[in-house]
Amino acid sequence: MCLAVPGKIISIDKGDSLARMGRVDFAGVVREVCLAFVPEAQVGAYVIVHAGSAISTLDEEEAEKVFDDLRRLDEIMGAESEKQEPTV
């Protein structure tokens, strides 16, 4: 029910407040989407769309952090488990 899909804004029809609409590209499928709740989002931005309305703008830097954290963790833990292994 709370399913929401990321897509890229390709155009914005009306610029102001609650009537703000635009077209969003979902990997090739383009739909008209309400952009009133993401007033900061401009053409080219990725938004999360639920039931015909964008609910959030996606932040690429934060998205990358998921992988950075994981990489760091894997390195630290990999190093720790090597240390713990008995040496002959």
Add this chain to the structure above:
Amino acid sequence: MKYVDEFHDPKACRAAARAIERVTRRPWTVMEICGGQTHAIVKHGLDELLPDEITLLHGPGCPVCVTPVEMIDKAIAIASREEVVFCAFGDMMRVPGTRTDLLGVRSKGGDVRLVYSPLDALKLALGNPERQVVFFAVGFETTAPVCAMAAWRAREEGIGNFSLLVAHVLVPPAVEAILSAPGCAVDGFLAAGHVCSVMGYTEYEAIAAKYRKPIVVTGFEPLDILQGILMTVRQLEEGRAEVENQYARAVRREGSPAARKLMGDVFRVTDRKWRGIGVIPGSGLALREEFLSLDAETRFEVAEVAAEESSECISGLVLQGKRKPADCPAFATRCTPERPLGATMVSSEGACAAYYRYRRS
């Protein structure tokens, strides 16, 4: 970055599962609130990647599943009227009411339509001024803003033949209901990412502090869920009970101020009955007085009907994480997605339907 495939990467998922295994020292029970996350966990077998110490419980986060039978019966009564075009999300079509479902109404000649957005229903109202178009407004805080938008536009543009049957529910009161129930087995929660992208997560900070339980705002892709579990377990092992945000690419602490404002302008908080659970105080939304002319319950004077649940269905216990779907004697025998006894077998996000589809044992 396309924000989907990257978070399905098997190598990254295995690294996250390894990390969970390494931080886990004691047994812990983690509940994912959202039915979308339940679906992803069962579909991708994420629970099978976890160490034996970690138990996942599936929460009540499926609005279709928790909409009470009385409300389904009201929808059926309205949809059966000759002048009505009744619009609903696809998931609602097969949810059993006392005697029939919305598809049953359609097969008897009712004008019941599946829509993707309440704004599509509003367009139908504009294009069919001689018909009464009703939208079944079901959903959590993720869905409420776009329904508020439809109500607001209907009033602004004077679209008199549009109304809403409102059954919105709110997540934090349900989390509190689970936490304050006697014998609550949940040690930590994954909070639903999309609800939080609208509402932010300040409400959860008070809950985490009051009940001393970690809550991690989590996304919906396999890697998101595994990382959410990792962050929860790490807090539990370190004795912390904080709100952390795994889904920071889509969720800010304050949520979406524009969405929250319109929601607050159109709706007020009310007590709401949850199917299989009962009334949870302050857990629903109803139209504010200024928007009551758009209320379908009043417009069509739908009376309270004495609704009946299947006596065999244990969906209430499944929704509270007290039973797993396969514990039900009717599971996959007398209850299937084609002939469901309860709503958890209908919605693609219902725990019973997810187990039926991906794991029939």
